[in-house]
Amino acid sequence: MKKIIKDEDMCEVHVTHPENIQQALCHQLDDEKSQKLAEIFKILGVPSRIKLLSLLINEEMCVCDIAEALNMEQSAISHQLRVLRDAHLVKFRKEGKEAWYTLDDDHVVKLMNQGMEHIMHL
Amino acid sequence: MKKIIKDEDMCEVHVTHPENIQQALCHQLDDEKSQKLAEIFKILGVPSRIKLLSLLINEEMCVCDIAEALNMEQSAISHQLRVLRDAHLVKFRKEGKEAWYTLDDDHVVKLMNQGMEHIMHL
Protein backbone atom coordinates (compact mmCIF):
# COMPACT_ATOMS: atom_id res chain seq x y z
CA MET A 1 0.00 0.00 0.00
CA LYS A 2 1.38 3.38 -0.99
CA LYS A 3 2.38 5.63 1.90
CA ILE A 4 0.29 8.76 2.05
CA ILE A 5 2.30 11.94 2.56
CA LYS A 6 0.42 14.51 4.61
CA ASP A 7 1.24 18.23 4.88
CA GLU A 8 2.75 17.97 8.36
CA ASP A 9 5.07 15.27 7.09
CA MET A 10 6.48 17.75 4.61
CA CYS A 11 7.82 20.02 7.36
CA GLU A 12 11.56 20.43 6.93
CA VAL A 13 12.31 20.36 10.63
CA HIS A 14 12.22 16.83 11.92
CA VAL A 15 10.97 16.79 15.48
CA THR A 16 13.37 14.48 17.19
CA HIS A 17 12.16 14.64 20.77
CA PRO A 18 8.69 16.16 21.09
CA GLU A 19 8.51 15.74 24.87
CA ASN A 20 11.77 17.65 25.36
CA ILE A 21 10.52 20.46 23.17
CA GLN A 22 7.29 20.55 25.12
CA GLN A 23 9.15 20.88 28.40
CA ALA A 24 11.44 23.50 26.87
CA LEU A 25 8.52 25.63 25.72
CA CYS A 26 7.12 25.57 29.25
CA HIS A 27 10.31 26.81 30.91
CA GLN A 28 11.76 29.25 28.41
CA LEU A 29 11.79 32.96 29.18
CA ASP A 30 9.02 34.86 27.44
CA ASP A 31 9.80 37.35 24.70
CA GLU A 32 9.53 40.43 26.88
CA LYS A 33 11.79 39.20 29.66
CA SER A 34 14.47 37.84 27.36
CA GLN A 35 14.30 41.08 25.41
CA LYS A 36 14.81 43.24 28.50
CA LEU A 37 17.43 40.95 29.95
CA ALA A 38 19.41 40.99 26.73
CA GLU A 39 19.09 44.76 26.67
CA ILE A 40 21.11 45.37 29.85
CA PHE A 41 23.67 42.76 28.93
CA LYS A 42 24.10 44.36 25.53
CA ILE A 43 24.68 47.71 27.18
CA LEU A 44 27.30 46.15 29.43
CA GLY A 45 28.83 44.44 26.41
CA VAL A 46 31.03 47.35 25.38
CA PRO A 47 34.53 47.76 26.87
CA SER A 48 34.37 51.55 27.05
CA ARG A 49 31.08 51.41 28.93
CA ILE A 50 32.48 48.83 31.35
CA LYS A 51 35.44 51.07 31.99
CA LEU A 52 33.19 54.06 32.46
CA LEU A 53 31.06 52.22 35.02
CA SER A 54 34.17 50.97 36.82
CA LEU A 55 35.22 54.59 37.26
CA LEU A 56 31.93 55.49 38.86
CA ILE A 57 32.19 52.65 41.37
CA ASN A 58 34.79 54.65 43.24
CA GLU A 59 33.71 58.26 42.86
CA GLU A 60 31.25 60.73 41.47
CA MET A 61 32.65 62.19 38.26
CA CYS A 62 31.81 64.90 35.78
CA VAL A 63 31.66 64.30 32.03
CA CYS A 64 34.86 66.17 31.28
CA ASP A 65 36.89 64.14 33.78
CA ILE A 66 35.50 60.87 32.49
CA ALA A 67 36.51 61.80 28.95
CA GLU A 68 39.99 62.67 30.16
CA ALA A 69 40.34 59.45 32.18
CA LEU A 70 39.16 57.25 29.31
CA ASN A 71 41.02 59.28 26.70
CA MET A 72 37.90 59.63 24.60
CA GLU A 73 36.02 62.51 23.03
CA GLN A 74 33.61 64.28 25.35
CA SER A 75 30.91 63.69 22.77
CA ALA A 76 31.41 59.95 22.89
CA ILE A 77 31.21 59.94 26.68
CA SER A 78 28.03 61.96 26.55
CA HIS A 79 26.56 59.40 24.17
CA GLN A 80 27.45 56.52 26.47
CA LEU A 81 26.10 58.31 29.52
CA ARG A 82 22.83 58.86 27.70
CA VAL A 83 22.57 55.11 27.06
CA LEU A 84 23.50 54.26 30.64
CA ARG A 85 20.99 56.77 31.97
CA ASP A 86 18.17 55.38 29.86
CA ALA A 87 18.97 51.94 31.26
CA HIS A 88 18.90 53.30 34.82
CA LEU A 89 22.50 52.27 35.31
CA VAL A 90 23.73 55.77 36.17
CA LYS A 91 22.15 58.96 37.45
CA PHE A 92 23.41 62.54 37.61
CA ARG A 93 22.96 65.94 39.18
CA LYS A 94 23.66 69.29 37.61
CA GLU A 95 25.90 71.73 39.39
CA GLY A 96 26.33 74.91 37.42
CA LYS A 97 27.70 73.95 34.03
CA GLU A 98 28.85 70.57 35.20
CA ALA A 99 26.99 67.26 35.34
CA TRP A 100 28.11 64.86 38.05
CA TYR A 101 27.43 61.20 37.44
CA THR A 102 27.17 58.26 39.83
CA LEU A 103 25.95 54.69 39.60
CA ASP A 104 22.17 54.48 39.90
CA ASP A 105 22.28 51.61 42.40
CA ASP A 106 24.48 48.70 43.45
CA HIS A 107 22.84 46.17 41.15
CA VAL A 108 25.34 47.19 38.50
CA VAL A 109 28.28 46.41 40.75
CA LYS A 110 26.82 43.02 41.62
CA LEU A 111 26.37 42.24 37.94
CA MET A 112 29.92 43.24 37.11
CA ASN A 113 31.31 41.22 39.99
CA GLN A 114 29.33 38.19 38.92
CA GLY A 115 30.73 38.65 35.44
CA MET A 116 34.24 38.89 36.83
CA GLU A 117 33.73 35.61 38.63
CA HIS A 118 33.00 33.95 35.31
CA ILE A 119 36.11 35.53 33.78
CA MET A 120 38.35 34.42 36.62
CA HIS A 121 36.83 30.95 36.60
CA LEU A 122 38.02 30.84 32.95
CA MET B 1 51.79 92.44 31.04
CA LYS B 2 50.84 90.19 28.20
CA LYS B 3 49.78 86.69 29.20
CA ILE B 4 52.10 84.02 27.88
CA ILE B 5 50.35 81.05 26.29
CA LYS B 6 52.21 77.81 26.88
CA ASP B 7 51.76 74.56 24.96
CA GLU B 8 49.87 72.80 27.75
CA ASP B 9 47.43 75.69 27.83
CA MET B 10 46.57 74.96 24.20
CA CYS B 11 45.24 71.52 25.03
CA GLU B 12 41.61 71.29 23.96
CA VAL B 13 40.53 69.19 26.94
CA HIS B 14 40.34 71.33 30.02
CA VAL B 15 41.22 69.30 33.04
CA THR B 16 38.57 70.31 35.49
CA HIS B 17 39.46 68.13 38.46
CA PRO B 18 42.94 66.58 38.16
CA GLU B 19 42.77 64.82 41.53
CA ASN B 20 39.54 63.05 40.56
CA ILE B 21 41.05 61.90 37.30
CA GLN B 22 44.08 60.66 39.15
CA GLN B 23 41.96 58.60 41.49
CA ALA B 24 39.89 57.35 38.56
CA LEU B 25 42.95 56.14 36.69
CA CYS B 26 44.02 54.18 39.76
CA HIS B 27 40.74 52.33 40.15
CA GLN B 28 39.58 51.75 36.60
CA LEU B 29 39.59 48.23 35.18
CA ASP B 30 42.55 47.57 32.94
CA ASP B 31 42.10 47.02 29.21
CA GLU B 32 42.24 43.24 29.33
CA LYS B 33 39.71 42.81 32.12
CA SER B 34 37.22 45.30 30.73
CA GLN B 35 37.66 43.66 27.34
CA LYS B 36 36.92 40.17 28.65
CA LEU B 37 34.13 41.34 30.90
CA ALA B 38 32.44 43.16 28.04
CA GLU B 39 32.87 40.05 25.92
CA ILE B 40 30.58 37.82 28.03
CA PHE B 41 28.06 40.58 28.51
CA LYS B 42 27.98 41.13 24.77
CA ILE B 43 27.36 37.45 24.24
CA LEU B 44 24.49 37.58 26.71
CA GLY B 45 23.20 40.72 25.03
CA VAL B 46 21.19 38.91 22.37
CA PRO B 47 17.58 37.84 23.04
CA SER B 48 17.83 34.59 21.10
CA ARG B 49 20.93 33.57 23.04
CA ILE B 50 19.25 34.43 26.35
CA LYS B 51 16.31 32.27 25.35
CA LEU B 52 18.59 29.47 24.29
CA LEU B 53 20.42 29.52 27.61
CA SER B 54 17.14 29.62 29.51
CA LEU B 55 16.14 26.41 27.76
CA LEU B 56 19.30 24.68 28.88
CA ILE B 57 18.74 25.64 32.51
CA ASN B 58 16.04 23.00 32.71
CA GLU B 59 17.25 20.20 30.49
CA GLU B 60 19.89 18.85 28.19
CA MET B 61 18.82 19.44 24.59
CA CYS B 62 19.97 18.56 21.09
CA VAL B 63 20.45 21.15 18.36
CA CYS B 64 17.37 20.12 16.41
CA ASP B 65 15.07 20.46 19.40
CA ILE B 66 16.48 23.85 20.32
CA ALA B 67 15.84 25.07 16.79
CA GLU B 68 12.29 23.79 16.98
CA ALA B 69 11.65 25.33 20.41
CA LEU B 70 13.01 28.73 19.38
CA ASN B 71 11.47 28.56 15.94
CA MET B 72 14.78 29.34 14.28
CA GLU B 73 16.88 27.79 11.55
CA GLN B 74 19.04 24.93 12.73
CA SER B 75 22.04 26.68 11.18
CA ALA B 76 21.45 29.81 13.23
CA ILE B 77 21.28 27.75 16.42
CA SER B 78 24.53 26.04 15.50
CA HIS B 79 26.16 29.44 15.10
CA GLN B 80 24.94 30.61 18.48
CA LEU B 81 26.05 27.40 20.13
CA ARG B 82 29.50 27.86 18.66
CA VAL B 83 29.69 31.33 20.21
CA LEU B 84 28.41 30.07 23.55
CA ARG B 85 30.86 27.17 23.48
CA ASP B 86 33.82 29.44 22.77
CA ALA B 87 32.79 31.53 25.76
CA HIS B 88 32.58 28.41 27.93
CA LEU B 89 28.93 29.08 28.61
CA VAL B 90 27.73 25.73 27.25
CA LYS B 91 29.27 22.32 26.67
CA PHE B 92 28.11 19.30 24.69
CA ARG B 93 28.50 15.59 24.14
CA LYS B 94 28.06 13.69 20.90
CA GLU B 95 25.73 10.72 20.80
CA GLY B 96 25.60 9.21 17.38
CA LYS B 97 24.53 11.91 14.98
CA GLU B 98 23.14 14.10 17.72
CA ALA B 99 24.88 16.72 19.85
CA TRP B 100 23.44 17.24 23.31
CA TYR B 101 24.07 20.59 24.93
CA THR B 102 24.03 21.71 28.57
CA LEU B 103 25.16 24.78 30.48
CA ASP B 104 28.88 24.68 31.19
CA ASP B 105 28.47 25.68 34.84
CA ASP B 106 26.09 27.60 37.10
CA HIS B 107 27.88 30.92 36.74
CA VAL B 108 25.66 31.62 33.77
CA VAL B 109 22.51 31.11 35.81
CA LYS B 110 23.79 33.40 38.53
CA LEU B 111 24.56 36.06 35.97
CA MET B 112 21.12 35.81 34.40
CA ASN B 113 19.42 35.91 37.79
CA GLN B 114 21.41 38.98 38.75
CA GLY B 115 20.34 40.57 35.50
CA MET B 116 16.72 39.69 36.21
CA GLU B 117 16.97 41.41 39.56
CA HIS B 118 17.95 44.60 37.81
CA ILE B 119 15.05 44.23 35.39
CA MET B 120 12.51 43.63 38.13
CA HIS B 121 13.93 46.48 40.17
CA LEU B 122 13.08 48.62 37.12
Added chain:
DNA sequence: TTTATACTTTACCTAACGAGAATATATAGT
Protein backbone atom coordinates in the same frame (compact mmCIF):
# COMPACT_ATOMS: atom_id res chain seq x y z
C1' DT C 1 28.19 2.04 -1.02
C1' DT C 2 24.26 4.77 -1.50
C1' DT C 3 20.92 7.57 1.06
C1' DA C 4 19.22 10.12 4.85
C1' DT C 5 19.86 12.52 8.96
C1' DA C 6 22.15 15.77 12.41
C1' DC C 7 25.12 19.11 12.74
C1' DT C 8 28.94 22.47 11.36
C1' DT C 9 31.05 25.77 8.53
C1' DT C 10 31.69 29.24 4.84
C1' DA C 11 30.09 33.10 2.41
C1' DC C 12 27.20 36.84 2.08
C1' DC C 13 23.79 40.47 3.18
C1' DT C 14 21.81 43.78 5.94
C1' DA C 15 20.93 46.35 10.10
C1' DA C 16 22.65 48.05 14.28
C1' DC C 17 25.84 50.77 16.70
C1' DG C 18 30.05 53.05 18.69
C1' DA C 19 32.68 57.04 17.75
C1' DG C 20 34.17 61.50 15.75
C1' DA C 21 32.88 66.11 13.84
C1' DA C 22 30.03 69.75 13.81
C1' DT C 23 26.32 72.11 15.83
C1' DA C 24 23.23 73.42 19.53
C1' DT C 25 22.07 74.56 24.32
C1' DA C 26 22.94 76.23 28.86
C1' DT C 27 25.29 78.46 32.43
C1' DA C 28 28.67 81.57 34.40
C1' DG C 29 31.73 85.42 34.28
C1' DT C 30 32.99 89.98 32.51
Added chain:
DNA sequence: ACTATATATTCTCGTTAGGTAAAGTATAAA
Protein backbone atom coordinates in the same frame (compact mmCIF):
# COMPACT_ATOMS: atom_id res chain seq x y z
C1' DA D 1 25.33 91.69 25.56
C1' DC D 2 29.42 89.05 24.76
C1' DT D 3 32.59 85.30 25.53
C1' DA D 4 34.10 81.00 27.37
C1' DT D 5 33.12 76.68 29.24
C1' DA D 6 30.46 72.21 30.02
C1' DT D 7 27.41 69.15 28.23
C1' DA D 8 24.03 67.35 24.85
C1' DT D 9 22.49 66.35 20.28
C1' DT D 10 22.50 65.61 15.22
C1' DC D 11 24.68 63.74 11.35
C1' DT D 12 27.59 60.73 9.26
C1' DC D 13 30.76 56.87 8.59
C1' DG D 14 32.96 52.36 9.17
C1' DT D 15 32.77 48.22 11.46
C1' DT D 16 30.51 44.48 13.67
C1' DA D 17 27.68 40.68 13.94
C1' DG D 18 23.12 37.98 13.66
C1' DG D 19 20.71 35.40 10.29
C1' DT D 20 20.02 32.89 5.91
C1' DA D 21 21.49 30.01 2.25
C1' DA D 22 24.39 26.69 0.61
C1' DA D 23 28.10 23.58 0.88
C1' DG D 24 30.71 20.43 3.85
C1' DT D 25 31.30 16.66 7.42
C1' DA D 26 30.02 12.74 10.04
C1' DT D 27 27.28 9.02 11.50
C1' DA D 28 23.90 5.48 10.83
C1' DA D 29 20.73 2.74 8.25
C1' DA D 30 19.46 0.20 4.08
